[in-house]
Amino acid sequence: MVSKADFHCHSTASDGALAPADVVRLAYEQGVRILALTDHDSTEGVAEARRAAGSYPDLTLVPGVEFGTDIAGGEVHVLGLFLEPDNPELQVTLRRLREGRVGRGRGMVKKLRAMGYDVTWEQVQRIAGDASVGRPHVAQALLEKGYVQTIAEAFEKYIGRNGPAYVEREKMTPAEAVAMIVRLGGVADLAHPADLLELEALLAELKAAGLSAMEVFYKDYPPDTVGRLAALAQHVGLIPLGGSDYHGIFGREEPLPGGMYSPLPAESIDAVMRLGREQAAQAR
Secondary structure (H helix, E strand, O other), X not given: OEOOEEEEEOOOOOOOOOOHHHHHHHXXXXXXXXXXXXXXXXXXXXXXXXXXXXXXXXXXXXXXXXEEEEEOOEEEEEEEEOOOOOOHHHHHHHHHHHHHHHHHHHHHHHHHHHOOOOOOHHHHHHHHOOOOOOHHHHHHHHHHOOOXXXXXXXHHXXXXXXXXXXXXOOOEOHHHHHHHHXXXXXXXXXXXXXXXXXXXXXXXXXXXXXXXXXXXXXXOOOHHHHHHHHHHXXXXXXXXXXXXXXXXXXOOOOOOXXXXXXXXXXXXXXXXXXXXXXXXXHHO
């Protein structure tokens, strides 16, 4: 069963396989009627996605971005929903974060070459094109050369956080990202939280910074995980959201837009859309 809303999707503006317009088309064909485009550290695909969404009178396009943030020993991703791409403060921040991605990508290539793997920065740049460079582009370079069989294998063996070619990059803290999202009139949503350590303590900190939602109905979360996270969201006072995290690069088993093990309930969709309107009005 496809969810009516999907608040987490990627395009070629970061590390997705499809152009923004094609993500919109695919989502609509799947039955999605509210779609958030949330590319990594980039809103470059929003304008194209909005134009494409205009072809479907009953489709709402939510502009967003996925921030990669850092905590001791791990990463935390925060979705900023209902953010206007032309905001100067937002674009300055995203440009700084993208520059950090370039530095990390170069560092990973350097480590891989030192390990004897014939990947080059020029190859990664070609794969990324005009998109914000990300680890999946390095993974695709490894796949292209035949060193791995899947993107997931590249992360597991080489460029995952504990992999031998992993490189840190400049990031915001989760609380900094949340505070900025709220200040700019957006809704802050904690992405794929199931495996985060000390989640309750993190939620308390982020709730104080302005966090409003958490991904509960994430693509492949089974019912027991959904139930645990839903109870935690209710306890903390967060809207239980979710999305497919569609990239289009992880093979046939990857869920398509709107594809979640447990679709989003209508009350969650209504709550975040209402909050998005309220936040935008206050920011004007």
